Amino acid sequence: MQYICICCPDPRRSTLIFARAEISDIDHLVSFVDRFMDLLPNDGSMVDVQPLLHRLYEENKEWKNTYTTGHKFVDHQVARALQKTTNAKPEPDFPAARRRYILDETAKQIRDPIKLRYHVLEVFNPTRDTTSITIGNTLFQLTRHPHIWTKLRKTSLEINEPLTFENLKHLVDFRYVIQETIRVWRIASRDTILPLGGGSDQKNPVFIAQGTSVVLGTWSMKHDNGIWGDDVEVFNLDRWIGRRGQEVWEFVPFLDGPRICPAQQRVLSYSIYLLQFSGDAQEGEHQTVWVTAD
Numbered sequence: 001m002q003y004i005c006i007c008c009p010d011p012r013r014s015t016l017i018f019a020r021a022e023i024s025d026i027d028h029l030v031s032f033v034d035r036f037m038d039l040l041p042n043d044g045s046m047v048d049v050q051p052l053l054h055r056l057y058e059e060n061k062e063w064k065n066t067y068t069t070g071h072k073f074v075d076h077q078v079a080r081a082l083q084k085t086t087n088a089k090p091e092p093d094f095p096a097a098r099r100r101y102i103l104d105e106t107a108k109q110i111r112d113p114i115k116l117r118y119h120v121l122e123v124f125n126p127t128r129d130t131t132s133i134t135i136g137n138t139l140f141q142l143t144r145h146p147h148i149w150t151k152l153r154k155t156s157l158e159i160n161e162p163l164t165f166e167n168l169k170h171l172v173d174f175r176y177v178i179q180e181t182i183r184v185w186r187i188a189s190r191d192t193i194l195p196l197g198g199g200s201d202q203k204n205p206v207f208i209a210q211g212t213s214v215v216l217g218t219w220s221m222k223h224d225n226g227i228w229g230d231d232v233e234v235f236n237l238d239r240w241i242g243r244r245g246q247e248v249w250e251f252v253p254f255l256d257g258p259r260i261c262p263a264q265q266r267v268l269s270y271s272i273y274l275l276q277f278s279g280d281a282q283e284g285e286h287q288t289v290w291v292t293a294d
Contacts, residue, residue: 026165032056036275049139053132053274061120071117078116081107116282130263131270138181138275140262148177148237156276162278165269176240182253183222184235218252 041053044147085107103120110116142149155173169175190210196207213219225232227250243251254261261267 013024026163026269029270029273033274033277036274050132050136051259053135056132069123074117075113076121077103078107078113078120082111082116130267131274133271134178134197134267134271135274136180138178140273141184142177145235145237152177152275159276163232163273168272171276174238175268175276176237177275178268179240179251179253180235180237183228183251213290218255219251221250 028263033056036052036056040049041047081101081103085104087106102123103116106119107116110119143154152173155171161167192208194206196203196205198204221227223232233240249256252262254267
């Protein structure tokens with residue numbers, strides 16, 4: 001196991017630093033993708049891929065042994081951080097710049113070792129769910145735009161070299177498809193209850209009815225026709241051609257700057273890797289809402 005240092009070199013710039021080898025390692029994904037492909041029917045019949053994508057990494061005995069080993073390592077670090085911060089003094093409003101560690105800083109607020117363990121591990125968790133949801137939503141869009149699917153399929157068949165982190169970056173059409181999928185709207189697909197956000201103090205549960213738009217602060221930017229044009233609600237890959245540099249803050253699904261999601265590159269790389277295995281285009285139902293199985 002390669003342990004990853006998560007540090008904050010400046011209190012005003014909370015940067016998460018991941019070892020590049022962890023982000024760029026594609027080889028370990030191959031066996032899981034092969035198993036996933038074997039589970040898909042080859043007769044053109046309908047299949048719900050979302051549960052399969054969510055279980056892309058098989059949870060077997062080896063998996064249990066692995067996360068147990070991880071817990072032991074993290075628990076050791078948690079104990080160290082709790083001991084180190086036992087008598088931590090309050091800092092001034094504008095502390096001097098120094099190297100900081102997320103675990104140590106979090107330990108000043110959370111003293112329960114189990115809660116602290118999971119708060120730290122949560123930094124690494126988004127890659128799994130984000131990748132499965134992104135691919136599921138991307139396939140939803142591609143079945144409604146078969147000409148794009150056909151274009152991606154043609155590009156995929158022309159690849160004559162092993163897929164690596166570096167050459168995945170050059171599959172720009174695949175990246176555009178994923179970015180456009182992330183940009184378009186998303187609604188609640190069934191009734192649900194969020195644990196916080198309700199009441200005058202926003203600390204009570206809040207009911208979200210099916211069909212309610214789930215909107216983050218970046219949603220309005222993704223649907224501003226001043227940025228994206230009059231076809232802002234249309235799935236259109238051409239809008240991404242030539243977008244770079246000064247437009248970086250117009251599309252921030254993973255946020256940006258010091259608070260950028262550390263799993264961004266891994267999620268995008270894994271999504272592109274999975275997407276290039278898509279078969280021939282199959283036109284889907286012309287419905288415009290997402291649905292989930294019970």
